[in-house]
Amino acid sequence: MTSSRFPSMTEEDYRASLRLIRTPRIGAVTYNRLITRYSSPQEALKAVPLLAKRGGGQAPKIASEKTVNEEIEQVKTLGARYIFRHTPYYPPLLDQLDNAPPVLLVKGNPRLLQKPAIAMVGARNASAAACRFAHDLGQELANKGYPVISGLARGIDTAAHQGAGIEKTIAVIAGGLDSFYPPENKELQQAISEKGLVVSEMPPKTEPKARHFPARNRIIAGIALGVLVVEASPKSGSLITAKLATEIGREVMAIPGFPMDARSQGCNQLIREGATLIQNSDQIIEAVSVMAALFEEPTEKSPLEPRFSGLENGQIGYRSSPAIAEVKAKDREIIQSLIGSAPVGVNELIRQSGLENAIIQTILLEMELAGRLESHAGGRVSLLF
Structure with missing residues (x-):
């Protein structure tokens, strides 16, 4: 049950990932949707304002480079390290969850x-x-x-x-x-x-x-x-x-x-x-x-020191960017009309709207970034306003 392997990322990608993770409204599920959809964390960062606008709200204030740099220095000072999702030392079973934390901070x-x-x-x-x-x-x-x-x-x-x-x-x-x-x-x-x-x-x-x-x-x-x-x-x-x-x-x-x-x-x-x-x-x-x-313990060996600091973490990767679903204004109206104060699952939205899953996921991502959705257990969502 080991994690899949993905292309290497640069240090700039690491930092862009952290900026996404530390941005309001971008929780684990939203982050994972963004990383799945875009070719790199840097591309995902650029897309956030437009997605939020399409979702009918203002974009969240993206965490600054200064904030992330300060955090990295604090982690180093603590003698701790980051473990990003889809890396060899991320917990294999946790990695299977849709709401798995994009990054863990660990000491020991x-x-x-x-x-x-x-x-x-x-x-x-x-x-x-x-x-x-x-x-x-x-x-x-x-x-x-x-x-x-x-x-x-x-x-x-x-x-x-x-x-x-x-x-x-x-x-x-x-x-x-x-x-x-x-x-x-x-x-x-x-x-x-x-x-x-x-x-x-x-x-x-x-x-x-x-x-x-x-x-x-x-x-x-x-x-x-x-x-x-x-x-x-x-x-x-x-x-x-x-x-x-x-x-x-x-x-x-x-x-x-x-x-x-x-x-x-x-x-x-x-x-x-x-x-x-x-x-x-x-x-x-x-x-x-x-x-x-x-459960399979990973057999891949990566050079690891007793203590770790900053972003020195071997490989981190992302999935290949899938074809981005083309969303029409009418599609947004349909989905937004189906979501109310009571939590509803994606499968129910598919059944009632007749729209493809990719289109619905795109609309939900836009609404999440716009601050209009609340996520619940089991992948359900409800409208905030």
Whole structure:
């Protein structure tokens, strides 16, 4: 399940990619649409104003070269590096997602991203018994060759990281690599960044906000073969991660708990809905065996140093530019009339409009850049105004 190979890009292309990524309204899906459509990131940058105008709004303010240069220097200072999508060291399973982050910022050992890994998440206010169980499971999985991924939160996340050991754990955080949340895990995060791996999609100096955590959770689920929930209340962030894992075809597993404990209700609910009941590490490995059989560690060798900086990253590439669909004014009117405040999927737009997918994708891209669309799970969209 390795990534496809694409033509090499210049340093100017790297910087143009970062300018696109750091531009408002250009999220992962929009970025990937732009890169798929245009022959290079520089061409995509030039196209943004015209596309937004056609979409019926003003173009977003494109991130400046100065902003990107400052970020690159900050990344170098941190002793971190960029890993762009479609490069050998980008996580192979994450690379398959439509909303995969265009670039990851990492500090530590990026080779961990090429190992079949298990995500473990759970309650921040977890019981002592659950924390001990998560710790032991993490240790057993790491000893059997499966790095453990979690979000460095209090409770289960912390126990899982500590159990796996700092050399065999991946911490995905919601803020920049220089942010420490929760504060009491600062030493743990620093230790993981030296011998394990800390991952973020946010630039340095970004403090974690509530809206960043669901995006962080999709990365946790996307990297892993499967997601294990150890303890969780019915409306916890852990269940959001489990839901995301289900949507992208990952194995969802849960530890059963006492029905009267609110911290077990989320796990028991998951099991009722079809999650695999787990009692030990062997059952985890068995549960992810189908996905593991599809996982291929990249065999291509690229010169890598223990620490990485800036944009020195081997190869990054882009898909060949497809034929650009010719969109008529009438086509835009039809699609815009079909999109309302309720989320609708692309397949439904195709069915009701009778238009080709390429035409619809072009119109959606224009509307996104114009700030008129809101994206939802499952590739659905709704109108903002």
